[in-house]
Amino acid sequence: MKKGHIIGLGIIAVAIVIIMSSIGDASSYESFGTAWEMKEDGDDKAIHVVGQLKKDATGEVTGLEVGQDKTSFTFLLVDNEGTEQKVFYNEPVPADFQRSESVVVIGSYREKEIFVADKILMKCPSKYQETDVQAAGM
Amino acid sequence: MINTFMGNLGHLMAIVAFVSSLVTAYSYFQYFKANELEKASWRTFSRVSFYIHTGSVAMIAFSLFEIIYNHRYEYFYAYSHSSKALPVHYMISSFWEGQEGAFILWAFWNVVLGVILIHTNKFWEGPVMIVFSLVQAFLVSMILGVVIGDLKIGSSPFILLRDATQAPIFEMNPDFVPEDGTGLNPLLQNIWMVIHPPTLFLGYASTLVPFAFLIGGLVTKRYSEWIRPALPWAIFSAMILGMGIIMGAYWAYVTLNFGGYWNWDPVENAVYVPWLILVAAIHTMITFKKSATALKTSIVLVILSFILVLYATFLVRSGVLGDASVHSFTDLGLSGQLLIYMLFFLVIAVFLAARAWKHIPTSEKEASVYSREFWIFIGATTLGLMSFQVILPTSIPAWNALVESFGGMSNMAPPADQIEFYTKFQLWFAVVIALLTAVGQFFWWQKMDKKALKDALITPYIISVLLSAGIIVLAKVYDWKYIVIVLAGTFTIVANAVILSNLLKKSTFKLAGGSLAHIGVGMILIGIMFSSGYSDVISINMSGLTYSNSWEDEMNKEHVLLWINKPTQMKDYTVIYRGRQKKVVGVPEYVPAKILESTGNVNEALALEDYKDYFKKGDLVSIVLEENDYFKIDYMKNEALQFSLSPMSQFNEGMGGLISSPDSKIFLDKDLYTYVAAMNDYADPEWKEDEIYEVAPGEQFHISDFVTYFDGAEVLKELEGYTLQEGDVAVKAKLRVLDYDVEKQLEPTFIIRNSQVGKLPVIDTELGLKVSLENILPEQNKFVFKVNQYQKDYVVMKAIVKPYINILWIGTLIMLLGFTVAIYRRFDEFAKMRDKGME
Numbered sequence: 001m002k003k004g005h006i007i008g009l010g011i012i013a014v015a016i017v018i019i020m021s022s023i024g025d026a027s028s029y030e031s032f033g034t035a036w037e038m039k040e041d042g043d044d045k046a047i048h049v050v051g052q053l054k055k056d057a058t059g060e061v062t063g064l065e066v067g068q069d070k071t072s073f074t075f076l077l078v079d080n081e082g083t084e085q086k087v088f089y090n091e092p093v094p095a096d097f098q099r100s101e102s103v104v105v106i107g108s109y110r111e112k113e114i115f116v117a118d119k120i121l122m123k124c125p126s127k128y129q130e131t132d133v134q135a136a137g138m
Numbered sequence: 139m140i141n142t143f144m145g146n147l148g149h150l151m152a153i154v155a156f157v158s159s160l161v162t163a164y165s166y167f168q169y170f171k172a173n174e175l176e177k178a179s180w181r182t183f184s185r186v187s188f189y190i191h192t193g194s195v196a197m198i199a200f201s202l203f204e205i206i207y208n209h210r211y212e213y214f215y216a217y218s219h220s221s222k223a224l225p226v227h228y229m230i231s232s233f234w235e236g237q238e239g240a241f242i243l244w245a246f247w248n249v250v251l252g253v254i255l256i257h258t259n260k261f262w263e264g265p266v267m268i269v270f271s272l273v274q275a276f277l278v279s280m281i282l283g284v285v286i287g288d289l290k291i292g293s294s295p296f297i298l299l300r301d302a303t304q305a306p307i308f309e310m311n312p313d314f315v316p317e318d319g320t321g322l323n324p325l326l327q328n329i330w331m332v333i334h335p336p337t338l339f340l341g342y343a344s345t346l347v348p349f350a351f352l353i354g355g356l357v358t359k360r361y362s363e364w365i366r367p368a369l370p371w372a373i374f375s376a377m378i379l380g381m382g383i384i385m386g387a388y389w390a391y392v393t394l395n396f397g398g399y400w401n402w403d404p405v406e407n408a409v410y411v412p413w414l415i416l417v418a419a420i421h422t423m424i425t426f427k428k429s430a431t432a433l434k435t436s437i438v439l440v441i442l443s444f445i446l447v448l449y450a451t452f453l454v455r456s457g458v459l460g461d462a463s464v465h466s467f468t469d470l471g472l473s474g475q476l477l478i479y480m481l482f483f484l485v486i487a488v489f490l491a492a493r494a495w496k497h498i499p500t501s502e503k504e505a506s507v508y509s510r511e512f513w514i515f516i517g518a519t520t521l522g523l524m525s526f527q528v529i530l531p532t533s534i535p536a537w538n539a540l541v542e543s544f545g546g547m548s549n550m551a552p553p554a555d556q557i558e559f560y561t562k563f564q565l566w567f568a569v570v571i572a573l574l575t576a577v578g579q580f581f582w583w584q585k586m587d588k589k590a591l592k593d594a595l596i597t598p599y600i601i602s603v604l605l606s607a608g609i610i611v612l613a614k615v616y617d618w619k620y621i622v623i624v625l626a627g628t629f630t631i632v633a634n635a636v637i638l639s640n641l642l643k644k645s646t647f648k649l650a651g652g653s654l655a656h657i658g659v660g661m662i663l664i665g666i667m668f669s670s671g672y673s674d675v676i677s678i679n680m681s682g683l684t685y686s687n688s689w690e691d692e693m694n695k696e697h698v699l700l701w702i703n704k705p706t707q708m709k710d711y712t713v714i715y716r717g718r719q720k721k722v723v724g725v726p727e728y729v730p731a732k733i734l735e736s737t738g739n740v741n742e743a744l745a746l747e748d749y750k751d752y753f754k755k756g757d758l759v760s761i762v763l764e765e766n767d768y769f770k771i772d773y774m775k776n777e778a779l780q781f782s783l784s785p786m787s788q789f790n791e792g793m794g795g796l797i798s799s800p801d802s803k804i805f806l807d808k809d810l811y812t813y814v815a816a817m818n819d820y821a822d823p824e825w826k827e828d829e830i831y832e833v834a835p836g837e838q839f840h841i842s843d844f845v846t847y848f849d850g851a852e853v854l855k856e857l858e859g860y861t862l863q864e865g866d867v868a869v870k871a872k873l874r875v876l877d878y879d880v881e882k883q884l885e886p887t888f889i890i891r892n893s894q895v896g897k898l899p900v901i902d903t904e905l906g907l908k909v910s911l912e913n914i915l916p917e918q919n920k921f922v923f924k925v926n927q928y929q930k931d932y933v934v935m936k937a938i939v940k941p942y943i944n945i946l947w948i949g950t951l952i953m954l955l956g957f958t959v960a961i962y963r964r965f966d967e968f969a970k971m972r973d974k975g976m977e
Contacts, residue, residue, distance in 0.1 A: 003507070011519060018527045018563070025559050026534060027551040046554030070816055070934050071697040090693050092816035092934045095787075095797065106554050118554065 027106065032083040032115065039109040046118055050104050051079040053097075061098045074114070077103060089117045097122065140212040140313050145296040148201030149283065151194045152294065155245070156278045158191035163271035170264035181263070185256060188267065191274065192249040198281070199233075199242050202295055206232050211316045214302035215239070215295040221321035223740050223763060227332050232322045234335045237455055237470055238281045238295035243336060245277040247343035255347065260972060262367055265354030266347075273346055276479040280472055293470040318740075324788040324797045327763065330389035334382060338409065341379030342447050345416065347371035349444035349487070352437060356490040361498045362426070362433055367972075369423050370965035372440070373651075376416045377957035383409055384950045393799045395813050397938055398670060399946075402556040404459050407532040408450035411525045416443040418521035425514045431501045432511060435518060441487045446529075448480040453532070458539050508591065510581040517574045524567040528560060565619065572626040572663055575656040576633035582652070583637060598633040605632065613668070613941070623667045630660030651960030658953025665946025669809075676709040676810075677937040697815055700771070702904050702931040703878040711780070714878075715933050716770040717904050719784060723760040725752045728768045728784055732904065736764065765789055769814050769933050773803070783812045785935070789821075809940045816934040818906075825908060825926035832920045841907065841925050847874040851914075851921065857887065866891045871911045871921055875902075877930075886911040886923070899924075904931045 030038070030047045038047065054076035056062045063076030063086070072090045075097075079085065087105055097103075100122035107117040165187055169180035202215065206229050211217045219239075220232040233239045252270045256263055283294020299316070300308040307314050325331075348368040355364025386406070391399035400406060419439035422432040453459060456473030505512040534550050541548040553559035580586065580594045606628045609615065615624055638653040677698045700706055700715035719728035720743070729752075734743040741764045745757045753759050768784035787798035800813035833839050835850040854868040862868060866889060873884040887898040888911040899910030906928035913922040 007516070007519070011523070014523050015526065018523065018530065021563075022527075022531045025553045026531065027554040029549040029551050048551040048554070069695070069699045070932070071695045071699060072693075090695070092697055095816075 031079045031081045032077075032085045033079075033081060035115070036109055036112065044108055046106055046108050048104055048106050049077070049079055049085075049115070050102060051077040051085075052102055053100065054078050054084060064093070064098070066093060077105060077115075085115050086113060087115045087117050089120055091120075094120065094122065140298070140315055141210055142298070144201050144205050144210065145213055145298065148198055148205075148296040149294055151197040151201065152278060152281055152283070152292075152296075155191055155194040155198060156275060156282055158187055158194060159271045159274040159278060162187040162191055163268050163275065166264050166268045166271060170268065184264075184267065188249075188252060188256070188271070191271070192253060195242075195245050195249050195274075195278070199246055202239060202242060203229075203233055205296075209319070211319050212298055212300075213295075214297050214299045217299050217316055217319045219319070219322060221319040223318075223765075224322055224327075225762075227329070228322055228327050231326050231331050231335075234339075235322060235326055236295060237472075238293055240335065240339065241277055241280045242295070243339045244343055245274060247336075247340045248274055248277065248346065251343055251347060255350075258969075258972075259367060262351060262354050262364075265357055266350040269350035269353050270346065273483075276475075276482070280475060290471060292475065293472060324765070325393055325799070327788075328389060328393045328799075330385055330392065334385040334389050337378060337385055338382030341375060341382045341409075341413075342451075344371060344375035344378055345412065345444050345447050347375065348419070348440050349483075352440045353487065353490060356437075356494050359494070359497070361494060362430075365423050365426055365433075365436065366968050368440070369420070369427065370961050370968055372416065372420050372423060373957055373961045373964055376413065376420055377954060377961065379409065379413045379416065380950075380957070381954055383413060384954075388947075391811075392802070395798055395800060395815065397811065397813075397936065398673070398940075400670075402528075402560045404532050404535075404552070405454055407528050407560075408453050411529045411532075412443050412446035412450060414521045414525045415439055415446055418518040419443055421514050422518050425511055429501075429509075429511055430499065431505065432515065432518075434495075434498055434500060435515070437491055437498070439518070439522075441484075441491065445480060445484050445487070446525075448476075448483065452476045452480055453536060459535050508581070508586045508588070510578065513574060513578040513581050517571065517578060520567055520570050520574065524564065524571075527563045527567070531559070565623070568663055569622055569626040572630040572660055575659060576630045579634055579637045579653060579656065583641070595633070598629065598636050602629040602632040609664075615672075617671070620667050620671050623663060623671075627660045627664040627667070630663070631657050634660070648959065648963045648966070651956045651958075651963060653956070654959060655953045655956025658949045658951070658956055661945050661949025661952060663949075665942060665944070665949050668942035669940040669946055672941050674939045674941075675936065676711075676939055677935055678708075697934050697936050699934050700932060703880045705774070705878065708937060710775065712774040713935075713937075714772045714774065715931075715935075716772055716782075717931065719768040719770050720764070721762040721766060721768065722752070723762055725749070725759075728770065730770075731767065734759065734761070740764070763788070767817075768801075769817070771812060771933075771935065773810075783810075785812050785814045787814055787817060804944075806944065807942060809943050811938045811940055812935060814933045814935050818929065818931045818933075823903075823906070823928035825928055827926070829925045829927070830912070831923045831925065832915070832918075833923065834918075834920050841875065841909075842927055844905065844907075845876045847876075848872070848921065849874055854887070857889070860889070863891065869911070869914065871923070873909065873923075875905065875907070877905060884909050888912075888914065906930045 027045070027047055030049055032049060032051075035047055035049060038045070053061045054063050061075075064073060065075070066073045071092055072088065073093050074086055074088045077085055077087050087107075088110070089105075097120075102123045104121040104123075105115065105117040106119040106121070107115060110116045162184055165180060165184040169177060169184050172180045204210075205213045205216045206220045207226075209216065209220070209222055215236055215238065216232075219235045220229060224232065234243050248270065252267065252274075255266055255270070259266065278292075280292045281294055282292030283297065284291045299305075300312055300314070348371050351364040351368035351371070355361055383406075386409075387399040390396070390401070416439075419436060419442075422436040422439060425432045426436055452473070455470075456476055458473065505515065531552055534552050538548040538550055576598070577595070580591065584590065584594065586594070602625065606621075606625045609624050609628065610621055615621055634653040634656040638650055638657070641649050641653065675694075675696045677696060678694060698706055698708060698713075700713065702715050702717055705712045705714050718731040720731050720734055722729045722734075722743075729749055733745060733747040733749060735746055736743050737758065741761045743759055743761050743764070745753050745755055745759055748754050765788045766786055767788070768786050771783045771785065773780045773783065781803050783801040783803055785798065785801040798814050800811055802812065803810040829841075831839055831841070833848045835848055838845065838847050840846065849872040851869050851871045854862070854870055856862060857868050860868075868887060868889045870885050870887045873886075875882045875884055882902060882905065884900045884902060884907070886900050886909050889896040889898070895913075897910045897912065899908055901908045908926040908928075910924050911921060912924045914920075915922065
């Protein structure tokens with residue numbers, strides 16, 4: 001076997017490892033329903049759930065509870081299938097959290113009552129979509 | 139009256155730029171094909187056309203900046219990216235905050251490079267400028283804003299606000315101009331954001347140069363000659379792109395709150411990958427110049443680096459990343475255009491390379507293990523695999539979009555813990571790279587066989603093992619992975635330092651680029667290992683609270699809650715939050731916010747007290763960005779103040795809430811990085827119910843936890859802000875409230891006029907108290923106070939120690955210096971050949 005072949009095989013081997021690990025370590029988008037099924041099947045892998053904060057009739061965010069020392073909080077997230085879930089996040093409330101249009105939580109179920117988020121991504125209303133210009137100065 | 143002239147001018151110039159780029163491409167094509175007689179006139183025509191293009195691109199940039207600079211908020215771009223309070227240097231940032239501005243910046247750099255190329259090349263002008271003009275046509279089309287039927291080409295930055303939004307106000311008054319813009323994202327209000335985007339875009343733009351030379355080489359069948367002129371530009375591009383990336387990382391470190399400089403966010407990955415490929419390309423190109431091998435690899439890598447820059451742009455600006463990135467990029471509807479842009483050049487490059495493939499000279503002889511070609515090839519391969527490992531998971535959202543566009547379903551998401559995921563591969567690749575740079579350099583400068591290699595490596599090997607041992611023991615590096623990194627890093631540094639000293643002894647500094655850059659790489663590796671691997675959160679919460687959930691106890695609370703004035707223990711330090719501060723024009727230090735009162739005008743405040751020698755009570759002072767609060771955090775050791783940090787936060791209505799930035803204390807051997815994660819909002823306090831205290835002068839009592847002394851009252855002759863009339867009685871009570879080591883004077887006032895009672899309560903936002911003097915009971919010699927409480931001011935803070943981060947920054951500087959030396963050397967070579975008439 002020529003040296004070139006050995007190197008070629010080596011490259012292919014490393015590339016396969018990379019591809020396999022990318023697929024293996026890739027997370028997935030789930031609903032709270034499927035996330036709980038995964039947890040029951042013993043799969044503790046962190047997954048993504050996309051949802052909206054629960055709002056009351058007046059459009060105010062409800063169910064946000066800040067821990068006593070203000071370093072963690074829980075909130076209610078409604079996923080795209082309408083399932084409501086209490087989520088715990090071990091960080092202070094991000095500044096524009098309540099304004100966010102949609103929230104992606106990355107984490108897993110601890111128990112049925114509580115989903116623990118390791119990370120939160122927020123989609124905030126972009127100023128590009130801001131349709132009402134504040135008539136300040138009018 | 140609304141201004142339409144500047145917008146029309148800008149829009150017109152965009153159209154001129156678009157048309158002139160196409161004309162230039164066509165005329166350079168004619169020049170390229172023309173016979174000797176006609177060549178001169180086609181060349182003149184092409185150049186004039188390109189200069190017209192250059193002029194119009196400059197005018198586009200000018201128009202947009204004029205709109206921002208003169209606060210023309212009738213334009214959507216100025217309204218949504220700028221505001222009146224912004225200083226000029228941040229207006230420059232506003233320019234490229236929007237995607238359209240970024241495209242203009244890119245196009246601008248391209249014309250600058252184009253003009254330089256026209257004047258530094260003889261032979262290559264035609265083919266290179268055809269590629270340039272075509273790229274310009276695509277770039278300018280992104281800001282064209284022309285609608286043909288249902289087809290929208292580009293998004294113009296020159297549209298008026300009334301056309302961009304459907305706000306009802308414009309139906310009533312089409313000429314309505316908002317008073318102020320919504321401002322620049324506070325995170326971008328940083329000096330690094332003024333220089334980072336232009337640097338990065340110059341890096342982006344300059345990847346075009348080697349690509350254009352390559353295309354020129356392929357069409358003119360000069361399959362190998364293109365390397366010489368392309369090489370200095372490839373190195374230039376790698377240097378600038380690298381500098382842009384590092385500036386971005388530094389900006390993230392000093393402004394963003396994620397606690398580091400690199401997050402493996404898709405946006406970062408998208409520039410990291412083309413940079414790695416470009417670095418690989420430089421190495422194979424240099425090898426080719428020396429020994430006529432690796433030409434095909436160079437061609438593939440140069441094409442790849444250019445296409446990857448376009449792919450990065452596509453990922454970042456098409457909105458395809460969607461839920462995957464913390465950066466919210468909005469889809470301007472350019473994804474189709476960006477895709478066509480990328481595919482157009484990909485197809486052309488692949489077609490030309492494939493057509494030329496069998497004519498491209500290769501060396502039949504297989505490279506020996508003791509040849510530099512072999513080791514360079516291994517290095518380039520490692521860089522390629524490194525890139526592959528990053529770009530593959532980063533592209534998951536694009537993959538989902540692709541599957542969905544064919545009607546499929548894919549719910550793949552990027553790895554949940556990106557830092558861990560990428561690190562576990564990149565770390566080992568980086569170790570391999572470090573070892574290769576050390577060994578490779580010896581192969582590069584000397585003819586090697588087994589014995590020569592052993593002789594050359596033995597000294598640096600011994601020195602670096604001894605050095606590493608020292609580092610490992612002194613800095614307590616006990617993790618085996620990190621020990622390997624220290625070894626690899628020091629080996630690179632030592633081996634390249636040996637090469638460097640040999641080179642300097644024998645020949646000129648001109649050849650030192652490579653070894654300098656590699657020393658930088660070794661330092662970067664060690665710096666990253668220490669600052670990230672041993673990054674230590676010292677703000678561990680030890681409040682002793684028990685949590686409602688038992689499992690919550692297991693979780694590390696990496697933030698501390700600091701009540702104002704209350705000392706809190708944090709590892710070696712006692713920290714105290716001392717209240718908010720503002721930045722005042724002409725004052726070199728921060729000024730306590732409580733002595734400033736906003737006048738209602740933008741960035742103007744009234745001084746309520748004297749402040750040192752800087753201003754007097756009653757002065758009007760100018761504030762630098764009034765929305766910014768700087769939270770004063772005192773770090774004490776053994777009761778003595780060591781230093782204060784002032785992490786910033788900005789409340790910005792138009793931008794969507796609060797945004798904060800860290801502050802760091804920089805030591806020689808570490809940084810102490812501090813940021814505020816949450817804070818009290820006392821703008822609209824919910825006062826608790828009334829508490830009534832009846833106190834005699836001289837008495838001591840408690841308001842909540844505060845020990846309070848009632849020192850007495852005095853009858854006032856005059857009262858600020860009021861004109862006392864004949865017969866009025868005004869009484870001021872003097873309360874002293876103690877909060878830890880701070881003593882506060884609260885002086886509520888009570889006025890009687892014509893048997894009417896007026897009360898002037900005092901509000902102390904820091905203590906969260908509202909105190910009013912309700913009544914005076916002369917017969918009992920008692921005063922009645924009403925107290926409402928809200929809550930004391932507080933911040934929730936995180937503090938991280940980052941050891942030896944300076945090694946990382948110094949390493950980057952050395953690497954950039956190495957690049958600079960290499961550019962000088964390679965351009966010098968090219969210029970000499972050109973002047974001999976060879977190119």
